[in-house]
Amino acid sequence: MAKAAAWHASFTSHSSPSPHFSRNPIVPVGFFLSFSRRTHTLSSAFPSLSIKSERPSNSFQVRSVAAPAEDVAGFDEMVSGTERKYYMLGGKGGVGKTSCAASLAVKFANNGHHTLVVSTDPAHSLSDSFAQDLTGGMLVPVEGPDFPLFALEINPEKAREEFRDATKKSGGTGVKEFMDGMGLGMLAEQLGELKLGELLDTPPPGLDEAIAISKVMQFLESPQYNMFTRIVFDTAPTGHTLRLLSLPDFLDASIGKILKLRQKIASATSAIKSVFGQEETQQNSADKLEKLRERMLKVRDLFRDADSTEFVIVTIPTVMAVNESSRLSASLKKENVPVKRLIVNQILPPSAYDCKFCAVKRKDQMRALDGIRSDPELSSLKLIQSPLVDMEIRGVPALKFMGDIVWK
Numbered sequence: 001m002a003k004a005a006a007w008h009a010s011f012t013s014h015s016s017p018s019p020h021f022s023r024n025p026i027v028p029v030g031f032f033l034s035f036s037r038r039t040h041t042l043s044s045a046f047p048s049l050s051i052k053s054e055r056p057s058n059s060f061q062v063r064s065v066a067a068p069a070e071d072v073a074g075f076d077e078m079v080s081g082t083e084r085k086y087y088m089l090g091g092k093g094g095v096g097k098t099s100c101a102a103s104l105a106v107k108f109a110n111n112g113h114h115t116l117v118v119s120t121d122p123a124h125s126l127s128d129s130f131a132q133d134l135t136g137g138m139l140v141p142v143e144g145p146d147f148p149l150f151a152l153e154i155n156p157e158k159a160r161e162e163f164r165d166a167t168k169k170s171g172g173t174g175v176k177e178f179m180d181g182m183g184l185g186m187l188a189e190q191l192g193e194l195k196l197g198e199l200l201d202t203p204p205p206g207l208d209e210a211i212a213i214s215k216v217m218q219f220l221e222s223p224q225y226n227m228f229t230r231i232v233f234d235t236a237p238t239g240h241t242l243r244l245l246s247l248p249d250f251l252d253a254s255i256g257k258i259l260k261l262r263q264k265i266a267s268a269t270s271a272i273k274s275v276f277g278q279e280e281t282q283q284n285s286a287d288k289l290e291k292l293r294e295r296m297l298k299v300r301d302l303f304r305d306a307d308s309t310e311f312v313i314v315t316i317p318t319v320m321a322v323n324e325s326s327r328l329s330a331s332l333k334k335e336n337v338p339v340k341r342l343i344v345n346q347i348l349p350p351s352a353y354d355c356k357f358c359a360v361k362r363k364d365q366m367r368a369l370d371g372i373r374s375d376p377e378l379s380s381l382k383l384i385q386s387p388l389v390d391m392e393i394r395g396v397p398a399l400k401f402m403g404d405i406v407w408k
């Protein structure tokens, strides 16, 4: 079982703590630089950033910090090898999935991997996280890392529209109308079972994401993207992810049925091609649908391939988030999705100047961490602790900073 770090640190203050520091539960970034056994100034960590600090950033030094070896992500293992690997980061909304995913992508790129970071969360925040405009549904180069890093924010609405078009043309509502007209009741019943119209008109949560990921597969199938050796997914919050896991099978079955149906109809209606338009259009639609089906199968297999893929759960030290993470872990396990690491983000760092709020909050967080250690689902995962920092993590330098703390 991965043990949490016992963060017992004592500090030497070279200047009297400012009121800001002593009362604020959030500790200046300079603290973490010290925490990681380096004594840097804030400005040396972020030469290009101007961060408002009320005290000299190197005014605290760590005398002793007990950080057990288990408290390490095992980045060496993650970065080694030139074969393509996928990392999917997921968890409850707002816990820091995007920050963790973006910081991992920066770290991969800075360690020599051509890296692609993809957001499949309909509420994208990659652009905010990198402080660059990455919208548009195409690969956009991220400025800053040593090696090429590209970002892709999939537009789920657009992807769903494409899917809907292909399905409609090849057997959706168009087919139903046609069959009604032909009196093919039996086939119409079969179609009804698929509930396809319902599926596309009021898509269940997760469908967008499934289609978005299949869209990524489409990108990656093309030879010009062969260069990417690390692909990091910033996924949608837990509920969506869970439903997504069972969707590829469902969609595969649905699309498979539609294709079969289409064949039956095609042979029954060769005389009245006009119903579906040109033969060629019909074939194109079927090809498109078949491609989608293949991609869905690839997505399903990708999620379960322990050699190339890992799902990293991100959580925060609260009982609610831990419980949700436990359920997510159980579901992933049930679906045979490989999970090895659990990031506990936003942990209050140790402070010699605890206010009452900090002391209570820290105790509460420690209880949640204990909950992780005794949770049957989570206790076997590698526990990575990520501290709460006193600034918003935005832009490549900040992400690099976070990555150097989290991904060790």
Ligand SMILES: Nc1ncnc2c1ncn2[C@@H]1O[C@H](COP(=O)(O)OP(=O)(O)OP(=O)(O)O)[C@@H](O)[C@H]1O
Residues within 6 Å of the ligand: 092, 093, 094, 095, 096, 097, 098, 099, 100, 121, 123, 125, 237, 345, 346, 347, 386, 387, 388, 389, 390, 391, 392, 393, 394
């Ligand atoms: N360790 C941290 N210390 C300080 N701020 C953090 C930390 N981790 C994340 N944040 C901040 O919390 C906010 C939410 O983070 P982020 O967007 O990464 O979460 P998310 O889980 O992806 O959210 P959503 O579910 O809404 O997509 C951001 O403002 C981010 O800068």
